[in-house]
Amino acid sequence: MGDMRGTGDLSKRGRPVVGGPERGATVIAESAWVLTLFCLACGAVVGGVVTLLAEWVVRLSWGPLQGPARLLTSVPEPWQSVGCVGVGAVLGLVVGFVAVHESLSVRVSADRVVLGIRDASEEFGRDRVGLVVRDGKQLVLLGPDGMEIAREECGLPWARLAEAFTAHGYRWADEDPHLEEFRRWVPGMPGLPDGADALLRARAAAREKDAGADDARELRGELSRLGVVVRDEKGRQYWRTPGQSSQGLGDRAS
Structure with missing residues (x-):
């Protein structure tokens, strides 16, 4: 990718990186299976809780959403519980897929840094990266002149990121020096x-x-x-x- 002064926008300006990973490169990304299964399990639990809440609401004369609650509790068991848990699991699965799609991946080698998000990625040559910074929940790449060249929301383990960047010779800071x-x-x-x-x-x-x-x-x-x-x-x-x-x-x- 040619040199770009501005901050990287992976959703609009990024392009797929051609070729396989470099020799010795470190890749840090969310585990798609772990994240998706976690959301699926959370959705199933929420679905079960909804059943319990509906049964509690119908016992209250002043409870909100009496109509939907009575409709839900009118479904005989075990279909009531199975249906609520199933719907919750499906919603959790959708949330999991979206979370994986939106999560940041980082590939670090001695020659370059590649940030990937959604269906795009952006590559930064080693000479363009003067400092890698953790700024709250964001990963920031600064050029040698102190200009920001990338800023992305990041849910990856910060200790692993710091270790990966420093192992490949990049400067790392836990706080923006500027x-x-x-x-x-x-x-x-x-x-x-x-x-x-x-x-x-x-x-x-x-x-x-x-x-x-x-x-x-x-x-x-x-x-x-x-x-x-x-x-x-x-x-x-x-x-x-x-x-x-x-x-x-x-x-x-x-």
């Missing part, structure tokens, strides 16, 4: 490159929408092209521009 350079964004604040304030306004609006995650992600990439790194915390946007001195986060929430 954290104090971030400044809280407020509309119209000075110091931003031309056009960045408008993008941050649009991104703030997108993040308030239920279906705005993709827009917010795309706008993060546009900001990155302007040389602005953006970080979200407690519903607020913070920004920094690598290479420029910035004030610390004096107004950050405790």
Whole structure:
């Protein structure tokens, strides 16, 4: 993949990585079977609990959802329990498949890092990765200049990730070393490159929408092209521009 300055967007810009895994590469990914079976089991348990709750609700004169509860309890056993557990298991199975599809996979070798999510992946050559950072529940790749080149939600074991990256010669940090350079964004604040304030306004609006995650992600990439790194915390946007001195986060929430 050619060199891209902006933050990686695996859902829109990624491409399948051609060829098999490199010799000696370390692959860290969620176990599809474990995750799916876990969700299936949770769904089955929830289905069983629904049966018990329905039986409890019909005994209450003031209970909510009396109609659905009476309908459910009118089904004779064992079909009532089998049906509820079965429906719960199916829903859990669907959730499991979605979770596997949305989970991040990481492949690390001495030559490159490959991040995969959904049906796409993005490759970062060794010379592009200056530091690998854990930022809360997100995995972040920083370039040698401190510019962010990738940021992904990550549910993988952090100890395994740290071990894999350091074993292949990458620098790892448990916290962003540039954290104090971030400044809280407020509309119209000075110091931003031309056009960045408008993008941050649009991104703030997108993040308030239920279906705005993709827009917010795309706008993060546009900001990155302007040389602005953006970080979200407690519903607020913070920004920094690598290479420029910035004030610390004096107004950050405790």
